[in-house]
Amino acid sequence: MLAIRLPEDIEARLTALAAKTGRTKTFYAKEAILEHIDDLEDKYLAANRLENPGKRWTLDDMQQDLDVGN
Numbered sequence: 001m002l003a004i005r006l007p008e009d010i011e012a013r014l015t016a017l018a019a020k021t022g023r024t025k026t027f028y029a030k031e032a033i034l035e036h037i038d039d040l041e042d043k044y045l046a047a048n049r050l051e052n053p054g055k056r057w058t059l060d061d062m063q064q065d066l067d068v069g070n
Contacts, residue, residue, distance in 0.1 A: 004029070014029070
């Protein structure tokens, strides 16, 4: 379950769209989320990774750790 508050102008636009098309406001909210969730995840996960970088390995380090010959 999700409840969101929208600015009045966006709520009015969403209400008008739903009325004109015979669909629900929930339908359009769901469509918007599904359309953009991948991009939002990428954006915020990338920003987090930049702020909190993990361990980094060179190719030589990886080969040595995995005992892979050159």
